[in-house]
Amino acid sequence: MSTKSPGSGLIPFFAANLSVRNRSAVIWRGLFQLSTVIGMVTLALLLYTVINKSFGLVAINNKVNPETLAVNGVPLEQLDKDTLVNILQNNVSKGKFRQLEREMPMAERTRDEVYALVIDTVVQPKDIVGTWTLVESLTRRNAIIAQVHDEHPDATVSFRSWLNPNFINSPQSSDPLAAGVRTAVLGSLLTILTTILVAFPIGVGAAIYLEEYAEDNWLNRLLQTNITNLAGVPSIIYGMLGLAIFVRGMEPITSGALLGGADPTTANGRTILSAGLTLALLVLPILIINGQEAIRAVPSSLRQASYGLGATKWQTIWHHVLPSALSGILTGTILAVSRAIGETAPLVVVGAATFITFDPSGPFSKFTTLPIQIYQWTSRPQNEFRNIAAAAILVLLIMLLTLNAVAIFLRNRFQRN
């Protein structure tokens, strides 16, 4: 009797409940796991959607059916260069061929260039009558070809990778077969360069001030709170600020008129400079917060040792704090920059050009960027523009992936020290 512990009368009660409790624990554990899986599946679905649209069969109406150009049963795309030159010679007028020779002799052109020339001048793709996704193309290839032959007897069906060297290297065009992202990629790079040049010094300076100099008073607390809040302001608001200040207010500077460098095609403030400055304001809070974290991670013993040797505050920061925080700061900067590269909304508001076919030549050029190009192509109702939008998304994701790989590399080096 006396050995029985006071609570043991409750054991049957616990035991009766135990199976219920354990069961709900298992069920909920499963639910938590499921949620995580849903997150992963969505990421996979997103990539699947983009890749699925970037490759696939396409039916094109041509002026000349490429099948008729086959020589001895060898299809056009497998012919060697000499045969292709022959085809070219036989199918275009003599004057036209001489003109092509003058531009660049056939002997100097590569096989792929001649092939592209044959497609352009002889086959002359006119319009797309249908596009199919990668999965459809792989599973229903024959059905699709039969269907196209029924509905559009003149059209040829071929497998097309929308993401191809030509796509990366061509300027924008209203023809989805010829359109490319070169203008947009160059625009993105120039804009981001402007952003980094402006935001990096200010952001690092602010981070140094807040971590090393700022005393705990109301002004500095306000600065810190304000930066945290700015990081949460929607990007489109920055776009409106950029429109009001950089595009309108500082038009003489951002259009280049004041410096005499104005681009005659622009002649207003909707330039790469305005876009870069707007994005600089947008990434500044993130850059400052990341920079602060990197500086805070530097052990204070380093500073004390430097002071002990008689260094001034700035000498300590410049020679000891900044070098050891540098890779952290760079990682943070890259992450902030990769956010800026993907930004679309503020640049639409600042006034990205809807259609430009020439490369940007400097900070005072009209601009378009890769995300804006994606947005414009996505908004078109035609299916083939969705295909090139998907290919452009792949280009954008590859750019971001490269940047993040650099950031991870820097972070790993940082952690080893």
Place this chain on the structure above:
Amino acid sequence: MTRSIARETEINNLKRRSRPGEWLIQGFLFFCGAFSIFTTLGIIYELGKEALLFFRYEGVTIWGFLTGTKWQPQAGSFGILPLVNSTVITSLIAMVIALPLGLAVAIYLSEYATPKARKILKPTLEVLAGIPTVVYGYFALTFMTPLLRSIFGSDVVDIYNMASGGLVMGILILPLISSMSEDALSAVPRSLREAAYALGATKLETAVKIVLPAAISGLAAAFIVGISRAIGETMIVAIAVGAGPNFTFNPFEGAETMTGHIVRISGGDLSYDTIDYNSLFAIGLLLFFITFGLNIISQNIVRRFREVYE
């Protein structure tokens, strides 16, 4: 004797020596720090100025702006409710997805997952958070909308609809909520969990009844930041939700949110100092106040209700 005095003054001199270079640098650094204040003031000033011009136009009143149910610039009616309404509906749909999922992911990562699983899952979620929103917009339009249309029927679901934009926005916000929540959960000290286990609680009971309440301030902050992000999100709604103000509560209809409207109007040829131009700034100002207010509330929640453990 004289020598030691000389040494002392020299040391004092060194300490008191004015260093213009150091002052200059400190001044520059302070300017960098204060730069963010200029940004905030710039936003309030520029948006406020243009919005005031908007309210000067004939027939436009603040009351009519805030309570009108029609946004038809051509007809001169500027009631913001249709835009606010669709912003609220898309954000609600997003939160219905992102809150439970994000919380569940956070609980799984902080309480259940092995270090190895966490090492794979966390970067994957970061990837999800790092994808540009225009890509999510593409995903909404080319994947979610056809999916919804095949489930509910294409006569029920419009091509542009709030449901698809809201759902995809939920996926966008999920990593934000899960990472903020996980930070909050991880900050709860181990001793609390171990006390619960010692009393015989299961892992679930520990997580839900002990850890969750202890981290509630961080979770609430994550939730509010999530809402603020949803309200300010632009590209998904601009691409997938619709291209015209529509006062409707049916999530399968197209409608235009505040952000979507700003993007569509400013994407066209917009001339300065027109009523359309100024009306955008009035919308922007309202958007700024809503999101800024939500962010401040979330920070206050963290500061005021945070449990401090020894």
